Amino acid sequence: MKLLLGIVVAIVTLKWWPDIPEISTSLMGSFITLVILLALRKHVSVFFIGLTLGCLVASSSAALFTFKTISAQTVAQNITIAGKVGSLFTAEKRQTSVIFDVDTVNGRKLTTFETFRVRLYWRSDQPVKQGQRWEMTARLREPYGRLNEAGFDAETYFLSRHIHAKGSVLTAEMLDDSVSYRQQLFEKVTNEIRDYPSFRYLVALGFGERFLLQQSDWMKLRDTGLAHLLAISGLHIGLAFFFGYSVTKLLLPLLFRHDQGLWVAAMVGLFFALGYAWMAGFSLTAQRALIALITFSLIRQTGFSVSPFNTFLMVLSVVLVVDPLSIFSASFWLSFGAVFVLCLMSLVGQKRRCDDIENSVNSNEGIEKSGLLIPSLKRYFKLLFQMQCFLTVGMLPFMWAWFGGISMTSILYNLFAVPLVSLITVPLVLLALLISPLVADNWVWMAVDWSLRPLLFALETASFGWLSIERVPWLWLLIFIITVFLWLTLKMRRFPLLFGALVTVLVMWEGGADDADSWKVDVLDVGHGLAVLIEKEGEAVLYDTGGAWSSGSIVESVVSPILQSRGSRLVGLILSHRDNDHAGGMAWAIDNLEPQWVRISENHPDMFPCQRGERWEWNGLQFSALYPLALVDEARNPDSCVVLVTDGIHSVMLTGDMPIAGESYLVAHEEELDTDVLIVPHHGSKTSSSVEFIERVQPQAAIASTGRYTPWNLPHPDVVARYEHRNIDWYETGMHGQVSVQFSPSSWRILSRRLDLEAFWYRKMFGRPKRKE
Numbered sequence: 001m002k003l004l005l006g007i008v009v010a011i012v013t014l015k016w017w018p019d020i021p022e023i024s025t026s027l028m029g030s031f032i033t034l035v036i037l038l039a040l041r042k043h044v045s046v047f048f049i050g051l052t053l054g055c056l057v058a059s060s061s062a063a064l065f066t067f068k069t070i071s072a073q074t075v076a077q078n079i080t081i082a083g084k085v086g087s088l089f090t091a092e093k094r095q096t097s098v099i100f101d102v103d104t105v106n107g108r109k110l111t112t113f114e115t116f117r118v119r120l121y122w123r124s125d126q127p128v129k130q131g132q133r134w135e136m137t138a139r140l141r142e143p144y145g146r147l148n149e150a151g152f153d154a155e156t157y158f159l160s161r162h163i164h165a166k167g168s169v170l171t172a173e174m175l176d177d178s179v180s181y182r183q184q185l186f187e188k189v190t191n192e193i194r195d196y197p198s199f200r201y202l203v204a205l206g207f208g209e210r211f212l213l214q215q216s217d218w219m220k221l222r223d224t225g226l227a228h229l230l231a232i233s234g235l236h237i238g239l240a241f242f243f244g245y246s247v248t249k250l251l252l253p254l255l256f257r258h259d260q261g262l263w264v265a266a267m268v269g270l271f272f273a274l275g276y277a278w279m280a281g282f283s284l285t286a287q288r289a290l291i292a293l294i295t296f297s298l299i300r301q302t303g304f305s306v307s308p309f310n311t312f313l314m315v316l317s318v319v320l321v322v323d324p325l326s327i328f329s330a331s332f333w334l335s336f337g338a339v340f341v342l343c344l345m346s347l348v349g350q351k352r353r354c355d356d357i358e359n360s361v362n363s364n365e366g367i368e369k370s371g372l373l374i375p376s377l378k379r380y381f382k383l384l385f386q387m388q389c390f391l392t393v394g395m396l397p398f399m400w401a402w403f404g405g406i407s408m409t410s411i412l413y414n415l416f417a418v419p420l421v422s423l424i425t426v427p428l429v430l431l432a433l434l435i436s437p438l439v440a441d442n443w444v445w446m447a448v449d450w451s452l453r454p455l456l457f458a459l460e461t462a463s464f465g466w467l468s469i470e471r472v473p474w475l476w477l478l479i480f481i482i483t484v485f486l487w488l489t490l491k492m493r494r495f496p497l498l499f500g501a502l503v504t505v506l507v508m509w510e511g512g513a514d515d516a517d518s519w520k521v522d523v524l525d526v527g528h529g530l531a532v533l534i535e536k537e538g539e540a541v542l543y544d545t546g547g548a549w550s551s552g553s554i555v556e557s558v559v560s561p562i563l564q565s566r567g568s569r570l571v572g573l574i575l576s577h578r579d580n581d582h583a584g585g586m587a588w589a590i591d592n593l594e595p596q597w598v599r600i601s602e603n604h605p606d607m608f609p610c611q612r613g614e615r616w617e618w619n620g621l622q623f624s625a626l627y628p629l630a631l632v633d634e635a636r637n638p639d640s641c642v643v644l645v646t647d648g649i650h651s652v653m654l655t656g657d658m659p660i661a662g663e664s665y666l667v668a669h670e671e672e673l674d675t676d677v678l679i680v681p682h683h684g685s686k687t688s689s690s691v692e693f694i695e696r697v698q699p700q701a702a703i704a705s706t707g708r709y710t711p712w713n714l715p716h717p718d719v720v721a722r723y724e725h726r727n728i729d730w731y732e733t734g735m736h737g738q739v740s741v742q743f744s745p746s747s748w749r750i751l752s753r754r755l756d757l758e759a760f761w762y763r764k765m766f767g768r769p770k771r772k773e
Helices: 002-015 023-039 048-073 154-160 181-193 199-207 215-224 236-255 264-277 284-302 308-322 324-328 330-362 365-370 373-394 395-402 408-437 443-461 474-489 496-509 554-566 585-591 659-667 691-697 717-725 751-758
Strands: 079-085 099-107 116-121 131-142 167-177 405-406 466-468 519-524 531-538 539-543 570-576 596-599 615-618 622-627 642-646 651-654 678-679 699-706 731-732 737-744 749-751
Touching: 002 048, 002 308, 002 324, 023 048, 048 116, 048 308, 048 324, 116 131, 116 264, 154 324, 154 596, 181 199, 181 264, 181 330, 181 443, 199 408, 199 443, 215 408, 215 443, 236 284, 236 330, 236 408, 264 284, 264 408, 284 308, 284 330, 308 324, 308 330, 324 330, 330 373, 330 395, 373 395, 373 408, 395 405, 405 408, 408 443, 519 678, 531 554, 539 554, 554 585, 570 585, 622 659, 659 691, 691 717, 717 731, 731 749, 737 751, 749 751
Parallel strands: 116 167, 539 570, 570 596, 651 678, 678 699, 699 731
Antiparallel strands: 079 099, 079 131, 099 116, 131 167, 405 466, 519 531, 519 737, 531 539, 615 622, 622 642, 642 651, 737 749
């Protein structure tokens, strides 16, 4: 088992490797190291041999992903690709986002190692369905994403799902209109169930497609702790296996004597699991569950007695060797974290099992009075309750790391939801999918819908239950969990011990408070736009909100998660002007973040003015509005509100989209323009950042908020050269991700997300773009 442990440790650490060697170097180095270790195996722990094997597997997988990503790119012109559509078409989803498996580039058939997967932005007049073969001209880009300290991480999402590029379709021609059987079945079923109240959950349970679930649905699932039940996941693949195994086992006495054909039940169970995984499109979650089930079944079929922890380690090592990039998926950590917690539960239960058996043998009063059914139900619900308690406590680190909180009501909801979904809903879904190609299945889907009605009602009542724990240091969470585990395993039943652990966590709840004299400025990575957070003493002021679109906004997807992860409260909002890329999220921010005050360079009855001469103080910081000269009815670029923020020692200038005319006025009329950090005007456009302005401001660092690929090709190379020629440190969010400036009375420093805080190999793949568009 030391060998397997070494393999697991090596692969898991891949997430934090700073660099990846070339695949040839990796293979040669690992081979030489392995030969040396094997030669010295009598003097070297097997664990180190496992580490070497794990490093070989991890580096090879990462190098292959990098190779495919590089192969997918073109630097000079658009590319012609051909392949098959890998995602389902739905009337609700249309074709805005399509997964496409490429096997031909510019007429050349790719080898197995060269084929790659791309996510395409595709608007087509005709349906683009799974299984169809197309040839198209596309513009491909790296699988990059906005990089901030919180919010959705697109880069690790692409990495975990083996998506090697993203891009947009320019022209397309269908080569083969044959669609997959899964697409045909999906269309048949969705037409039948479209009018059911639980339609969006039926699609998630039947086909693993979650696109119909709205943000409000996910919030309710989070608050109730039921997200794992209402979309195909590893749990449902396991239930499909259990369903097939149990039904076959019941029928075995008709075919075999005693237990001679138990392997048949296992094979049928795997067949059901395989079919359900296929319905889910063989998503990575389903693939991991299948691998785990096959490994577990093989272990059981050998007849050897293997402890739960050793079984867990064997399954985990096989899953990681097959797909090392699974470590970048939240579902991997949550699923295996839950299994590990249940292994701990089994360890605790082993110490009580003998006593329970002895008590049940010596005392038959309960059975005599109530029969066999009631005690069995009591034991079942007791076990279920214990399992939920263990999961609630044991999953704290995982929930804290990925979601910043935990559902306090999940125990109650899961007590009735787990039996309902496991014993009724999922078997009915499997039955409906099984008979759908053969006979009418409306009645089965109707039964599935009715089985979900109690859950839908429960979700509608889920207006509370989520406990945010962002401000709790991870070390104290770990101490709390270890204390509870010792309390259970060592039978330390005295209440003061557990009470003391809880008090310790509560006392340290605000233990991470910042220095009262320190403050921070974050230029967030928002693409083409601007959003700057100024934070001090647990409160924040937001300068501009970034853009908004029909289904969301930057302030909702980036700013709000960051504030939540820090436990900060937004008290002020400054809008430079009305353009969407600067003020698109204004309404959402005001309605949901509820700032105490808002400033803008417009005539607005409900907002404070932001014009030259306005000064105010907040948490010891002085804000001075330098521009514009007068308010207008609708502020645009020339009316951008320019603000200087200082603590009396250090300063930052926020410039919005101020043009050269505004810069010239400040140069002529402002005596003190010197600042430590300058937010580059107008994203580095050549219509701003004049030489006179730069030389008067004399910043030590300049930060431009830019998109990686935009129609405006910002920042302009001449503007970048002006700053760098004067030895001014240059940062741009499109290349560096979120840029943070930390101030203290004695010093200040700048840290970028991509090059400093997360300088890992998969972040370094995205440096300065090789071409602009």
